Amino acid sequence: MIKQKITISSNLFPSPVVLIGVKSETKPNFFLVADIMLSQYKPLLVLFSCYKKHYSTPILIENKCFSLNIPSEDMVAKADYCGIGSGKNTDKSNVFSVFYGENIKAPLIEEAPINAVCELRKTVDMNGTHYIFIAEITEMYAEDEILTKGRPDYQKVKPYIYTKDNTYRQMGSIIGKAYKEGKVYK
Amino acid sequence: MIKQKITISSNLFPSPVVLIGVKSETKPNFFLVADIMLSQYKPLLVLFSCYKKHYSTPILIENKCFSLNIPSEDMVAKADYCGIGSGKNTDKSNVFSVFYGENIKAPLIEEAPINAVCELRKTVDMNGTHYIFIAEITEMYAEDEILTKGRPDYQKVKPYIYTKDNTYRQMGSIIGKAYKEGKVYK
Secondary structure: OOEEEOOOOOOOOOEEOEEEEEEOOOOEEEEEEOOEEEEEOOOOEEEEEEEOOOOHHHHHHHHOEEEEEEOOHHHHHHHHHHHHOOOOOOOOOOOOOEEOOOOOOOOEEOOOOEEEEEEEEEEEEOOOOEEEEEEEEEEEEEEHHHEEOOEEOHHHHOOEEEEOOOEEEEEEEEEEEOOOHHHHHO | OOEEEOOOOOOOOOEEOEEEEEEOOOOEEEEEEOOEEEEEOOOOEEEEEEEOOOOOHHHHHHHOEEEEEEOOHHHHHHHHHHHHOOOOOOOOOOOOOEEOOOOOOOOEEOOOOEEEEEEEEEEEEOOOOEEEEEEEEEEEEEEHHHEEOOEEOHHHHOOEEEEOOOEEEEEEEEEEEOOOHHHHHO
16 A cells, blocks of 8 residues: 655544534524534533634633534534624524523523533633633433433434535444454454 | 433534554554544644543653544444553554654554644643643645545545444435535525
8 A cells, every 4th residue: 555645634534513502691692613522521521622703702701601502414504504604793593492501601502402501611722813612511401302211312313424525414324333343353 | 392401421423533643662552532623724733632541641742743543434343442452451553554754753554544643732731630632733644546636535535433322333425515505594
């Protein structure tokens, strides 16, 4: 196999797609994030990177709180809409029906099968264009029909993924189980 | 729609699967990471979270360098193997054929269709069990046959995803294009 050095590209791995929500004094706003990850489990921390100049950034910092909403496949157009226009000149407060949990600073999207309230724990200033936000998931909400034994079931939620060629894709077929497939090499 | 508050769960969104490589004085080691993201594009930064106690963690910090290797679907068993055993008591240096680019501290996996050399730019100490590593991608390598117009082509690379129910899944069918599907709401 011969490898060549190529121009550095962001076409690397698929990413999850989520909708982040914040609430200003007057209204909720939602934006699409396609690079987000869990950074640890105890406590459950979620991490994403955000342009400093985005409309929602100072609101999130002020509130120390935001919502994480998992869109299902059938929400792809509305979710994409939230990734096109900025809250600076687009009112996205009526795109979805909104409800609230205990922390009323996190606007939760009714149409999304899973919602989480996230409380900001750490902000990393990248000394350039971005902040990295690290937050603890403190509340979670779901429709009963997407649960299996009390936990969200991916087959029912139908979250989707994003690749950096501007493409949204479904989750595909199961090809293996973690901590099992590799045992053949033990 | 009626939502209920549920027990906090990591069953949220699908994650990418990559193999991270480091090189000690004596040999390379590889471990599986299923939560990783690009945190910005200029320069291209990659970010992941790592247990402080992992075998590779002090090596990565000492070298200020690691490799990022994208496994394809057909590597699922070998990649999973790298997620089972620790480098402390498992020699994973011969699981793959290894080559090197310009920075010889990043062991690159020949079998993986895309490889990147990552140079550590920032370490965030989470004051607990984890560090967060933020690194710049400084070199990238690929087989000619997975490129389309010089860029990696997801359809040819066939990266796969991980869901927190311990399941590996293929990328599925295309359901839309970013910055396009949402225009119907404009």
